[in-house]
Amino acid sequence: MQQPICPRPLNLWLYLGIPLATMLALVALEWTSVDMDVANLFFDTATGQFIGRHSYLLENILHDRVKQGVILLGVLALAVFVASFLVRGLYGWRRELGCLVLALGVSTAFVTPLKKLTQVQCPWSLTQFGGSETYSKLLEPRPATDKPGLCWPGGHATTGFCLFALFFALRDRKPRLARVAFAVALIAGTVLSVGRMMQGAHFLSHNVWTAVFCWLIGLGAYYLVLYRRRAQNRPATEPRPA
Template structure:
């Protein structure tokens, strides 16, 4: 019961807080106003090309490479079972000498983990894409509040469950969700009870917030979009992890570093 209260209860409570604190007030707009220049009708940081490359283009390398490595690992995990060293001894010796055999065995042993990361990334991306297309929220810089042509609208006022709501694609934060998808690695660490799994979780959350905040500074998102992205990605990763690993495995306590036993040596004096 505690597992579900913590892992579902906390993000749902955060969703209620974000909705009441941001979506029902003008805090988002007030925060974005701090980075908008009314004279030039621009967000100055949106005009800095290096900032765009560093925080938006290059930053994608981290989640992109993680997903690609997981996909490669998942595909390689099926190779070793197809190889029969007894039937093909030369191939077996070559793979052992080239160290490829150890890599193939590793991917085979961790097939479920590689597949989980691939599915978690895909499901998170699908959830965010669904929400974007079925709410049709335009980015701040595209609205009349900041020199754009489209009226500002909250996500809940235009939500359509069974059809696309329009051309807007700003809610929740897509770039932030890319950083948050690294939470999939946290659930892999939880499966193996790695004692640094919490650090991995906090690092993934921090990465998502950094990704999202940089887009807020450029006028391409409101701050609440980042929080919503984190909530939905966490829930998507959690449900995927439960399907792959089960609650019992994820609920096991992490392994703590074992202290080395202290050996007391008593010296005896010779009489």
């Protein structure tokens, strides 16, 4: 019988403290003009459009194709998880696969309800960038409009940052591979976030909020499904020290 995997201790100052500190920083950001300042860097006043608004690379490749690839990953993860109940060689990975499926599922499902709840406008819809909507920050009341915004948190950033789920699924069994997965998730999420900002689809803070949410979801799935205290993984009887 396969011995249970003994998890490495969780450093909550690192795994939970940094995301919570980031959330506080994002709230403080509401009293600054950073979001608008960064958006202005990607806006071409000569053409009256964001520099990536009609980019084939940003829209068709980094948006559509990458999203399809992550959807395929989620479907494959679910299929292998189901197979782990039937294929003996996958039995030992069932919990890791379950953690992966749970984290991916929640990470990609939370965005739409929050968008509908918050109704934050996209940069490209605002009067400052040639649109017709009035700008309001996350914690401010929404101006009256016939077209509520659907831009907070950043949806496409989830396509990259949801891959934090791979880090947590691999954390105890394959720590080196887990670190690679973390780097891939961070880089992918950042690249996709910048791409959408270049198109005028999101402000900087929208995407950082998404990264924090995806990390906390992955951490929560790991803690619920995989993490066990070391005492629970010790044999029922241990030899006394000589």
